Amino acid sequence: MIQHEMASFRHTHSKIIEGLDNHVLAAFIFVAADPCIVNLGPGYPDLPPPAYIKEGLVEAARVDRLNQYTRGFGHPSLVKALSQVYGKVYDRCIDPFKEILVTVGAYGSLFSTMHGLVEEGDEKSVNKASLTSADWVLDPDELASKFNSKTKAIIINTPNNPVGKVFTREELQVIADLCTKYDMLCFSDEVYEWMVYKGHEHIKIATFPGMWERTITIGSAGKTFSVTGWKLGWSIGPEHLVRHLQTVMQNTLFTCPTPLQEAIAQGLVREYSVMGSPDCYFSSLAVELEEKRDRLATILQSTGMSPVIPEGGYFIITDVTALNTDLSQMGDDDAYDYKFVKWMIQEKKLAAIPVSAFCGVDSKKEFEKYVRFCFIKQKKTLRGVSVAQPAEH
Incomplete structure (x- = not known):
């Protein structure tokens, strides 16, 4: 039997990809396969395109x-x-x-x-x-x-x-x-x-x-x-x-x-041909999303979170510190928002993305109290958030 000693293998990664292997979306992508979890993490619609x-x-x-x-x-x-x-x-x-x-x-x-x-x-x-x-x-x-x-x-x-x-x-x-x-x-x-x-x-x-x-x-x-x-x-x-x-x-x-x-x-x-009119998809999508934004913000507020109402895009970040959640069982190495998202997936069947993943080293600590939710979702998906167990606070 031929044994491969990988530890001594001289070929390794190039310097240009150093530190890029731990991508936040890859870390949480597994939740998408679980139908029990309301997945508001990745930024893709479950609305049908035109x-x-x-x-x-x-x-x-x-x-x-x-x-x-x-x-x-x-x-x-x-x-x-x-x-x-x-x-x-x-x-x-x-x-x-x-x-x-x-x-x-x-x-x-x-x-x-x-x-x-x-x-x-x-x-x-x-x-x-x-x-x-x-x-x-x-x-x-x-x-x-x-x-x-x-x-x-x-x-x-x-x-x-x-x-x-x-x-x-x-x-x-x-x-x-x-x-x-x-x-x-x-x-x-x-x-x-x-x-x-x-x-x-x-x-x-x-x-x-x-x-x-x-x-x-x-x-x-x-x-x-x-x-x-x-x-x-x-x-x-x-x-x-x-x-x-x-x-x-x-x-x-x-x-x-x-x-x-x-x-x-x-x-x-x-x-x-219809730019500038209400019939233009560029305009109508924003109207539809504004309603979804407000609905999700209301749901998050009802759990004790403090959402930051977005002016554009289809994400909403929310401050979770007021919940004072016990995350002692989620490990010590990760940032607070990473641990909170893992806890929320495990305990509340709700997925989001930790905001500190978007930050540089100097500002990461400042943003650990925020998690990001995606709201370009069908009504039934957002309803799934409202029927999830309320967060502890």
Whole structure:
């Protein structure tokens, strides 16, 4: 019998993935398979996508040529549709072939952006470090302290996951002023752009003076049309930046599935014709989600938790410290929110995501009292939360 001594095997992982093996979603994904658990952890809908999107995929698959490779940087009909929709949003002409890249999800867009525009050792600033937990506003002094002449780029996320904050025009102007002052790039993750609630407005930082030429804006078909399993995203920006993202794409994933791109293209064309009206899915989904947000917030408050009402997106974070839950049996090594989520899954059959998983080392302790719930769910799923055993407090 041949015995393999794995301990002495000389091959190991590359440095680039150091510390990336323990992903929070992977750690809690097992709960999805248990039908007894109300799973409000991962950020995917259990609502059906628009019927015309599903029908569009069926029709696309029936066309033989659409089952083959398409243009690597984005299916022609899709980039043209994106150019139409976002040309209206930006109030500028967007070249569909030179200023747009279609990728495998928004993750793919961020991957292409970072590998195409950022060198190892370049300094990046991530906006979440400058959100104060007391009032969820951007702290301009703290943000400014992160910048210097060596800073290459800032990554922002609005509407924000997990907080649900929508950055105001004044806050975005602070960021824009720093970008122009230090001649930096801006990578703006705006995948929840259509999910903004009453009293708030999503504003694209790329529309600010001097920002188009230095901004890559990331969007998502999965979030736009509630088809997260399709994994289609896009990057929009000036040609002199986007061409480097295209280089990354052509040398890594090459292209995205043609039928999926065609179906999204047809969906965008349809919505473009009704943009700004209540019939537009971009508008109607936000109205539907606002009701779900308020329902879940009420349920969480009734258990003794303190939810932070989101301005956008489809997550709600809640402070669980008032429950004073005994977590002594959940181990000592994990952060408080990790232990609380494990306890809640085990004892209350309810799953969420610990918020400290989104934080850097410096801010992790500050956010251990929060857990995140997803509310883009059917009524019966949210009803499952209300009939779960009430939390102890």
